[in-house]
Amino acid sequence: NAGVTQTPKFRILKIGQSMTLQCTQDMNHNYMYWYRQDPGMGLKLIYYSVGAGITDKGEVPNGYNVSRSTTEDFPLRLELAAPSQTSVYFCASSTTQIGEAFFGQGTRLTVV
Amino acid sequence: AQSVTQPDIHITVSEGASLELRCNYSYGATPYLFWYVQSPGQGLQLLLKYFSGDTLVQGIKGFEAEFKRSQSSFNLRKPSVHWSDAAEYFCAVGSSNDYKLSFGAGTTVTVRA
Numbered sequence: 558n559a560g561v562t563q564t565p566k567f568r569i570l571k572i573g574q575s576m577t578l579q580c581t582q583d584m585n586h587n588y589m590y591w592y593r594q595d596p597g598m599g600l601k602l603i604y605y606s607v608g609a610g611i612t613d614k615g616e617v618p619n620g621y622n623v624s625r626s627t628t629e630d631f632p633l634r635l636e637l638a639a640p641s642q643t644s645v646y647f648c649a650s651s652t653t654q655i656g657e658a659f660f661g662q663g664t665r666l667t668v669v
Numbered sequence: 670a671q672s673v674t675q676p677d678i679h680i681t682v683s684e685g686a687s688l689e690l691r692c693n694y695s696y697g698a699t700p701y702l703f704w705y706v707q708s709p710g711q712g713l714q715l716l717l718k719y720f721s722g723d724t725l726v727q728g729i730k731g732f733e734a735e736f737k738r739s740q741s742s743f744n745l746r747k748p749s750v751h752w753s754d755a756a757e758y759f760c761a762v763g764s765s766n767d768y769k770l771s772f773g774a775g776t777t778v779t780v781r782a
Contacts, residue, residue, distance in 0.1 A: 561712070592772075597678070599759060599772040600713075615769060647712060657703075658770065660712035 559583050563648050563661035570638040570668045578633040578664050580648030588651045589631040590658065591615075591623065593644040600647065606631055638668045671696040671762050675773035682750050683781050690745040690776050692760035702743040703761040703770065704734055713759065719743065730754070755780045 564579045587608045592600040602615030606625040620642055622634040645665050649658040672695045682688050694700055701720050705713040717728025724736040734745045760773040
């Protein structure tokens with residue numbers, strides 16, 4: 558029962574570097590989401606997807622990009638890392654837009 | 670735009686005592702409401718949800734929540750907390766015409782022996 562799997566769990570980046578946060582779900586969910594969690598701020602939606610080939614911006618998309626070539630995978634790309642992107646990133650999926658969202662265990666990213 | 674307020678940043682409760690976490694939402698139509706729990710170093714897990722019908726909903730781990738439209742609230746309760754309930758709790762609101770869940774800032778619960 559893998560559910561939503563995120564890799565890596567931890568990463569330290571230098572300013573200006575790029576990286577991709579991986580997210581895979583094995584529940585055949587159409588809806589997938591990327592959130593960032595900052596202390597005292599709750600979760601903010603970065604990008605979401607309603608199916609393969611369809612993505613859209615959330616509340617805080619600047620500095621990030623996504624793609625959705627398959628139902629299972631929804632990677633998040635940081636092109637030029639900045640200290641403001643230091644955060645914990647969560648990927649989630651759901652069967653419908655108002656259904657229960659299943660979350661991965663998160664990726665803790667530090668940009669120095 | 671929908672929004673969620675959790676007025677309590679941190680609550681400390683004794684093991685065996687009751688717990689109530691407050692959540693107020695702002696949304697023009699009938700909201701879909703959720704409570705999630707996050708244990709340290711883990712992702713979020715759904716405790717319960719309200720879409721329609723009975724305003725008192727039961728969830729996992731002995732939690733319940735009551736939807737009060739007149740107060741725009743969806744407070745979470747547990748009659749007797751266990752040490753394992755120490756975690757961060759998030760209230761969230763969504764709608765049928767929006768793909769996004771809006772989360773509150775969270776309430777951290779500490780359980781003392």
